[in-house]
Amino acid sequence: AQKVTQAQTEISVVEKEDVTLDCVYETRDTTYYLFWYKQPPSGELVFLIRRNSFDEQNEISGRYSWNFQKSTSSFNFTITASQVVDSAVYFCALSEARSGGSNYKLTFGKGTLLTVNP
Amino acid sequence: DTEVTQTPKHLVMGMTNKKSLKCEQHMGHRAMYWYKQKAKKPPELMFVYSYEKLSINESVPSRFSPECPNSSLLNLHLHALQPEDSALYLCASSSRTGMNTEAFFGQGTRLTVV
Numbered sequence: 001a002q003k004v005t006q007a008q009t010e011i012s013v014v015e016k017e018d019v020t021l022d023c024v025y026e027t028r029d030t031t032y033y034l035f036w037y038k039q040p041p042s043g044e045l046v047f048l049i050r051r052n053s054f055d056e057q058n059e060i061s062g063r064y065s066w067n068f069q070k071s072t073s074s075f076n077f078t079i080t081a082s083q084v085v086d087s088a089v090y091f092c093a094l095s096e097a098r099s100g101g102s103n104y105k106l107t108f109g110k111g112t113l114l115t116v117n118p
Numbered sequence: 119d120t121e122v123t124q125t126p127k128h129l130v131m132g133m134t135n136k137k138s139l140k141c142e143q144h145m146g147h148r149a150m151y152w153y154k155q156k157a158k159k160p161p162e163l164m165f166v167y168s169y170e171k172l173s174i175n176e177s178v179p180s181r182f183s184p185e186c187p188n189s190s191l192l193n194l195h196l197h198a199l200q201p202e203d204s205a206l207y208l209c210a211s212s213s214r215t216g217m218n219t220e221a222f223f224g225q226g227t228r229l230t231v232v
Contacts, residue, residue: 033218043206044122045161045223052218091160095217104217108160 003027004094006109013082014117021077021112023092029053032096034068034075039111040088051075082116089113121145124209124224132232133199139227141192141209147222149215150192152184153208155226161208167192168215199231 003026013019025034036048049059051068059066063080079086092109122143131137141150149168153161166174167186181203183195192209206228210221 031217035220037223043208043226043228045208045210045221047220047222050218050220097217104215106163106221111158111160 004092004107004109006090006092006112008112009110010113010115012115012117015084016081017116018078018080019082019114019116021079021090021092021114023075023077023109025073025075025092025094027073027094027096029096032094035093035095035106036066036075036077037091037093037108038088039091045091048077079114082114084116084118087114087116122209122211122222122224124207124227126227127225128228128230130230130232131196131199133201135199136195136197138196139194139207139209139229141194141224142190143211143222144190145211145213145222146189147211147213148189149212149219150186151210151212151221152192152194153210153223155206155208157205165194166215173215196229199229201231204230 037045152164155161185193206226212219
């Protein structure tokens with residue numbers, strides 16, 4: 001069984017602070033994918049990044065960066081110089097093959113509510 | 119156009135009503151999904167359509183009935199719902215159903231069953 005843990009339920013920061021959202025996962029598969037999605041108050045989930053299990057390179061995209069460490073089964077997300085518009089719920093998710101078939105299942109963590117105050 | 123459009127945005131229905139949620143995408147995606155999200159919880163997968171055929175039903179009660187009339191449209195027909203079915207219903211699409219495929223989500227329909 002797969003599991004995604006986002007231990008931080010809520011985080012509150014002041015604008016321009018850096019913030020790291022933690023994600024720890026469990027899987028028995030050697031091939032899997034990890035995702036981060038952002039859910040602003042408007043409701044839609046917005047895709048941020050995908051990382052496969054064989055690529056441990058960190059990635060930076062503007063103020064966003066991701067640190068994937070297979071040794072600790074973690075895929076953490078850092079926002080540098082946070083802005084009010086970053087306020088949202090952030091979900092980490094794990095995709096792996098469903099047992100017995102060719103379909104795949106995306107399992108979400110419980111999400112972290114980030115509030116950036118002006 | 120990278121939008122998934124869901125209608126209506128809000129819906130209040132009685133337990134004896136029949137209603138439908140609609141979802142539309144014009145990105146040429148061949149996989150479409152329905153998710154249910156309760157407040158302060160992550161989305162839970164309900165159904166997956168691949169090339170207009172139902173490929174995954176996550177043991178959803180029969181009072182929820184999905185339909186995929188064509189590659190751009192996905193409906194969710196609701197009948198005899200319970201108050202505990204009140205939630206945000208999200209539609210999503212992706213270019214395929216592969217493990218590495220990101221999904222594009224609509225803004226959801228906020229359903230209240232009274």
